[in-house]
Amino acid sequence: MVIRKVLACVTAVAGAAALTLATMIALVQGTIIAVSIPNLPLRILAVAADVLLGTVLLLGCIYLATHLAVRILGVGHADFPPLPEDTHETEPPSKN
Numbered sequence: 001m002v003i004r005k006v007l008a009c010v011t012a013v014a015g016a017a018a019l020t021l022a023t024m025i026a027l028v029q030g031t032i033i034a035v036s037i038p039n040l041p042l043r044i045l046a047v048a049a050d051v052l053l054g055t056v057l058l059l060g061c062i063y064l065a066t067h068l069a070v071r072i073l074g075v076g077h078a079d080f081p082p083l084p085e086d087t088h089e090t091e092p093p094s095k096n
Contacts, residue, residue, distance in 0.1 A: 008072045016065035023061055027054045 027050065034046035 005072065009069075012065070012068040012072055016061065016068065019064065020058070020061045023054075023057045027057070030054075 037043040
C-alpha cells in the first residue's frame with residue numbers, strides 16, 4: 001500500500017512538471033509567433049489572447065497538481081484547526 005502511494009506521488013509530480021514544461025514551451029512559441037505578426041491590431045489581439053490562454057493554462061496546471069496532491073495524500077476531508085481566541089485588545093501585547 002505504501003509503495004502504491006509513493007508511486008502515485010512520484011507519477012503525479014512528474015506529470016505535473018511535464019505538463020507545466022509543455023505549457024511553457026507552447027506559450028513561448030505562441031508569444032514568438034504573436035509578436036512577429038506584421039499587422040498591429042492583429043498582433044495586439046494575438047498577444048492578449050496569448051496572455052489570457054497562458055494564464056488559464058498555468059492556473060490549470062497548478063490546480064491539477066494541487067488536486068492530485070490532496071487526493072493522493074488523503075487530506076481532503078481533514079478538519080480545519082481551531083481559530084485563536086479573540087481577546088478584543090486594541091494594542092498588541094508588549095514584549096517585556
